[in-house]
Amino acid sequence: SQTIHQWPATLVQPVGSPLSLECTVEGTSNPNLYWYRQAAGRGLQLLFYSVGIGQISSEVPQNLSASRPQDRQFILSSKKLLLSDSGFYLCAWRDQGTSLRTQYFGPGTRLTVL
Amino acid sequence: AQSVTQLDSHVSVSEGTPVLLRCNYSSSYSPSLFWYVQHPNKGLQLLLKYTSAATLVKGINGFEAEFKKSETSFHLTKPSAHMSDAAEYFCVVSEVTGRRALTFGSGTRLQVQP
Numbered sequence: 001s002q003t004i005h006q007w008p009a010t011l012v013q014p015v016g017s018p019l020s021l022e023c024t025v026e027g028t029s030n031p032n033l034y035w036y037r038q039a040a041g042r043g044l045q046l047l048f049y050s051v052g053i054g055q056i057s058s059e060v061p062q063n064l065s066a067s068r069p070q071d072r073q074f075i076l077s078s079k080k081l082l083l084s085d086s087g088f089y090l091c092a093w094r095d096q097g098t099s100l101r102t103q104y105f106g107p108g109t110r111l112t113v114l
Numbered sequence: 115a116q117s118v119t120q121l122d123s124h125v126s127v128s129e130g131t132p133v134l135l136r137c138n139y140s141s142s143y144s145p146s147l148f149w150y151v152q153h154p155n156k157g158l159q160l161l162l163k164y165t166s167a168a169t170l171v172k173g174i175n176g177f178e179a180e181f182k183k184s185e186t187s188f189h190l191t192k193p194s195a196h197m198s199d200a201a202e203y204f205c206v207v208s209e210v211t212g213r214r215a216l217t218f219g220s221g222t223r224l225q226v227q228p
Contacts (some may be wrong), residue, residue: 006157034215034216042220043204043218043219043220043221044158044204044216044218046215046216049215059215088155090157090158092158092216101146101163101165101208101209102146102148102160102163103208103216104160105150105157105158105159106157107156107157108155108156108157110155
């Protein structure tokens with residue numbers, strides 16, 4: 001069966017510091033991968049998605065970036081965090097090889113920027 | 115373009131009474147629709163999905179949803195609420211092609227009173 005991992009689970013960082021959040025998927029090959037952010041009291045916003053290694057599409061302008069160095073690894077980064085980057089970050093995967101549209105989510109990372 | 119409207123931001127029910135969480139969607143194509151549940155500081159768990167098969171969809175934990183094309187609705191129901199059902203619920207529509215990103219409703223917080 002497929003599983004998705006995210007770490008760290010929680011993170012507190014000062015403004016201006018760098019960021020690296022990691023997401024890995026097991027039990028599937030060549031998945032579509034997604035990064036979402038959930039700000040306090042709001043719905044989810046798609047930040048990035050990837051259909052393959054090195055292929056990243058950005059959905060919103062921001063100071064975050066994403067990379068996919070391996071098939072089942074998706075990394076969210078920032079060189080300098082802003083207060084507005086605080087939120088709950090969720091990684092998701094979807095089976096690219098079928099017409100199924102279901103996305104499966106990881107446990108999330110709670111980021112607080114102080 | 116597609117969109118989702120969750121008609122209630124907050125629903126409160128008593129334990130053992132029925133639950134109704136309302137969702138209306140807008141989509142240019144035959145949509146895929148989902149309900150996800152999020153417990154505090156947790157990731158999103160798929161409750162159920164509609165992908166153009168049966169219009170009445172059964173999910174986990176006793177939840178059901180009925181797809182009504184004429185009303186563009188996909189309301190979530192449960193005959194009898196449990197305390198453990200207290201969480202945030204998201205109605206979601208998926209793009210048909212391309213990135214197949216999810217568009218989330220703003221969420222409904224379900225409170226279950228003893």
